[in-house]
Amino acid sequence: MVEKTSEYFANVIILAHSTFDDVEYTTDATPERTILQIHGNYGVYKVFITELLSEEIRKYRYYILKKNRVEAGFDNASDPRAIRLKYGKIGSEYAGRYIPHLHLNDKTTIELTENMTFFGFIHWMKENVSLSSNPPGRFARPTIPTSSLPW
């Protein structure tokens, strides 16, 4: 697991460096979990990436901001809005479930997605986010390219 994690993080960092400007990243690990945090610039946008590998689950956060506005945010956090979309209701029986979803329009709208990878996020971003300051228009529904991941 340690080797696979290191290799995965290395690939993410390499791709981040080749895609974004002014990339900064930190990693940390305990005997049971590892975390990678990256931030960088993509044209006029700021990008914030978190990958937490914990209890055999990959928890991810891929956020694109323009100033303080969340243009898009892919994550699989236990968000009640995503839980309600998936199960029709929220409550203690659904608490803690990891639901892949996409926030748009400064987090005023939310869509369920398939589990997203960093590579899939880059692919989606290049298809949907213009480097210039022009309004991006309506983002397309994400299609995640298949990739082999340890999780």
Place this chain on the structure above:
Amino acid sequence: MDTSSAVIKNNYIEVLYSFGKDLQSAVDTALQKYLIDLITSKIAELRKKELLFEAKYECDYQSFSQNISESDEFVINIEENVNKMWENELAEWEFCYKGIDDWSKKLRNILLMS
């Protein structure tokens, strides 16, 4: 048990022998102390970060992670008044909170080895 080898400087070995100490047990003791120091520093670092999150979100990790997944009002309040990108911080907070446990278990294992 897996083992590794290392090169010890002769200067250290000579001084050690002059104290009548055994090389293997001296290395084991020194490494154990060093690791205890590293681990306790790490736990302190994680706890410091955890305290920052507790102060920012005004609750502990368990309460936050429960409330955030069960209450629309809680999420809206957090996004409007604390941090719109709480998901990123929650991941780091989880790492700190659970990481303290991880390292504490490792510390106990090392202490039990003496």
